[in-house]
Amino acid sequence: MPNWCMNTLNVSGGADEIKRFVFANQGLPAKYPPQEWEKAIAQMEPQPTESYFCFNALVPTPQEVLDMGYDAHNKISKDTLLFALHGQSISPIDGYHWNIANWGTKWDVYHDKITPDEMGWSEGCEGIEFEFDTAWSPPRDWFEQVCSMFPTLYATLHYEEPGCYFAGDIIWENGELVEVEYSQQQCEKAFAWMNDEEDDLLLGIEADEIKNG
Numbered sequence: 001m002p003n004w005c006m007n008t009l010n011v012s013g014g015a016d017e018i019k020r021f022v023f024a025n026q027g028l029p030a031k032y033p034p035q036e037w038e039k040a041i042a043q044m045e046p047q048p049t050e051s052y053f054c055f056n057a058l059v060p061t062p063q064e065v066l067d068m069g070y071d072a073h074n075k076i077s078k079d080t081l082l083f084a085l086h087g088q089s090i091s092p093i094d095g096y097h098w099n100i101a102n103w104g105t106k107w108d109v110y111h112d113k114i115t116p117d118e119m120g121w122s123e124g125c126e127g128i129e130f131e132f133d134t135a136w137s138p139p140r141d142w143f144e145q146v147c148s149m150f151p152t153l154y155a156t157l158h159y160e161e162p163g164c165y166f167a168g169d170i171i172w173e174n175g176e177l178v179e180v181e182y183s184q185q186q187c188e189k190a191f192a193w194m195n196d197e198e199d200d201l202l203l204g205i206e207a208d209e210i211k212n213g
Contacts, residue, residue: 002135003163004110009143012127013153021150022121022128027057029108032070032095053114053132055103055142058149061095070095104140109133137161140170140179147172162191 011021028051051057072094099106110133120128138159147155155172167182167190182190 002106003161004133005105005136005138005159005161006131006133007138008129008131008158009155010127010129010158011153011155013150015124015126017150017153018121018126018128019123021153022116022119024149025053025057025119025146026051026116027054027060028052029054030056030061030066030095032066053109053112053119053130055108055139058146059102059142061098065093065095065098068094101141102145103142105134105137105142107135110135136164138168138170143170143172144177147177148175151175160190162194165191167191 011018093101096106099108112132114130114132119130138157138161140157143155143157147153153172157170158168159170160167165187167187169180171178171180
């Protein structure tokens with residue numbers, strides 16, 4: 001299992017553009033042909049039919065990538081994979097490397113079927129804020145591509161990854177992307193809640209030990 005990166009997306013601007021942003025980002029994740037071991041599971045699991053917030057909505061996976069499959073390391077040369085991870089357009093490529101190159105993370109939004117309401121949207125609102133998780137890293141490349149489609153909006157993507165201990169902000173304003181990586185001191189402040197949880201856990205253990213003699 002990966003480390004989970006916690007993301008908070010805040011977008012503000014005109015009500016019409018906010019509405020367009022929200023509903024344009026409703027879609028369905030990429031559907032890859034199941035591998036042999038997945039076929040039985042795929043037959044039992046219901047397939048989603050209602051759209052929700054996902055990266056694939058506005059930055060869709062190309063058909064040739066779907067045809068290649070999500071994980072096709074044995075079909076692709078090492079040079080091709082290296083070029084892809086450095087953002088160069090290479091074909092063919094599998095879904096794993098395409099996602100990293102185009103979204104900034106190896107999977108789509110993790111298990112969160114986020115609706116417009118859960119994005120904080122209501123008719124006439126001029127801003128939304130909501131949270132979602134991604135694997136290992138923030139969706140920097142997805143954020144940049146989507147923001148460029150809505151140049152009049154102001155957007156910030158705040159991310160925290162406590163496992164590898166990094167955090168920061170990615171900001172879109174006036175058609176430009178600004179990235180702020182947190183210092184060690186800023187990370188300590190951002191992850192102070194982890195220490196609070198550890199303290200609560202230790203207090204609970206001590207209380208149980210006292211109670212049980």
